[in-house]
């Protein structure tokens with residue numbers, strides 16, 4: 102049976118390290134609070150004017166392409182997952198293509214917007230394209246430059262301290278080997294609580310969704326028939342252009358959905374918790390990872406965590422962590438690797454890979 106496998110993997114994190122103590126200089130927070138609640142010790146920030154989400158993605162992609170043993174011109178499809186794109190549109194996929202210097206190949210580039218579960222959604226899409234024989238070298242990139250869009254005042258501290266910049270990439274290729282490749286991917290969403298973790302301006306909502314949230318917010322719209330709904334001065338003046346999150350609400354659902362979607366994948370693949378060799382969870386919070394670890398009965402060396410160094414890099418967090426685990430020799434040929442994520446949307450998913 103034709104399956105797909107991760108043929109090459111790479112990651113890139115910017116050089117600039119920002120510690121918790123660095124953040125205390127601009128907002129009322131502390132190293133103790135951040136470490137205790139999230140496990141984060143430091144994160145990386147890209148260099149303004151020099152790095153972007155797509156350029157960081159390209160650096161990770163170059164490594165993944167080389168390790169996949171192909172030339173970049175052989176990539177036949179691009180999937181780019183991010184919530185912090187270079188532009189509102191066009192998407193970062195075409196910018197990555199340009200940065201890699203492969204515009205002449207005129208391959209398709211797809212942008213996906215599934216936030217923390219973006220990489221898993223992308224992997225599932227790549228898997229389908231490869232399994233059907235449509236493409237042979239799908240380049241999947243998850244990258245974020247959060248530092249350009251966060252509120253660096255005390256008002257935004259509950260969100261800002263968590264996020265970091267970085268990129269991860271894989272090349273998904275066909276394999277006919279009996280015991281190798283992506284065994285299954287499971288994808289879910291529930292839009293009921295879309296605004297609980299969201300970045301809503303600029304956007305076309307015009308306050309419409311208050312009927313779902315029950316919360317009327319003054320966005321400062323004028324009475325003009327056209328314009329000023331997408332973005333206006335009031336939104337800028339009132340800090341309505343930053344991400345917001347109801348942390349505890351998200352936390353409670355995350356610890357429920359992570360184990361649920363992992364068990365669903367295991368059941369479909371005819372496997373059990375004890376069969377997992379390495380778990381690479383989306384790096385949202387060390388406490389969430391620890392909870393999932395306990396639920397699955399895994400040892401410390403069976404769960405790869407790096408949120409301590411990079412914070413939450415959203416769509417990039419799984420490929421960065423997976424790449425580190427592979428480079429460290431913690432994932433070996435034949436191992437059962439489990440990926441899982443939960444985040445804004447809410448969207449969540451899992452993947453089982455026989456490495």
Ligand code: UT7
Nearest residue numbers: 130131134138217258259262348349351352355385386444
């Ligand atoms: O990747 C996407 C998915 N996201 C997640 O999975 C995130 C899930 N949620 C979480 O990880 C946690 O809820 C957080 C780490 C975001 C927050 O931890 P928490 O233990 O839930 O804290 P909290 O939001 O309940 O806030 C507790 C207190 C509040 O003060 P009061 O009201 O008790 O006086 C906050 O104002 O901590 C305060 N606080 C801070 N204090 C210092 C919030 N942020 C900070 C901060 N520094 N950065």
